[in-house]
Amino acid sequence: MQGRLTIAEDMPLRLHRQVRLRWDKARGLWLLLAPEKILVPDETCVAVLQELDGGPLSGAIDRLAEKYAAPRDVIAGDVIEVLQDLANRGYLLSEEAIPNG
Known part of the structure; x- marks a missing residue:
């Protein structure tokens, strides 16, 4: 598994x-x-994992904020916290860090 990721909204994750x-x-x-x-x-x-589609994380945050009618900044904080925990455990990859082939 890859090294530590720092989760950001512009990251494509899976x-x-x-x-x-x-x-x-x-x-x-x-x-x-x-x-x-x-x-x-x-x-x-x-809920967060079901929204990951390989695109930038910001899209998943937008969909969750709309789905739960919650402030986007609150949703973004929760999403990043959840995903950072999973990334620290080695459960996530950034599409940017995946070699071709």
Whole structure:
């Protein structure tokens, strides 16, 4: 996995290629699955991850602010906090840092 990312709104982000967000029907909850790791994300984390589309993070922030009718600056702070935690754990990649091929 790559080195530490500092999350910013202009970053195109996605989950690391070995990480999957999956709905566990039997348990009725979302799981973030990585090799030899399972994380049970909270509702905020799931909402944020579902908005990641490989484009700049600012687009996901805009969509979440509209969806929850919340001030954009509040949503941006929450989103960056959630994603920075995941990046620190190695769950995220920036599309800018991914080599071609």
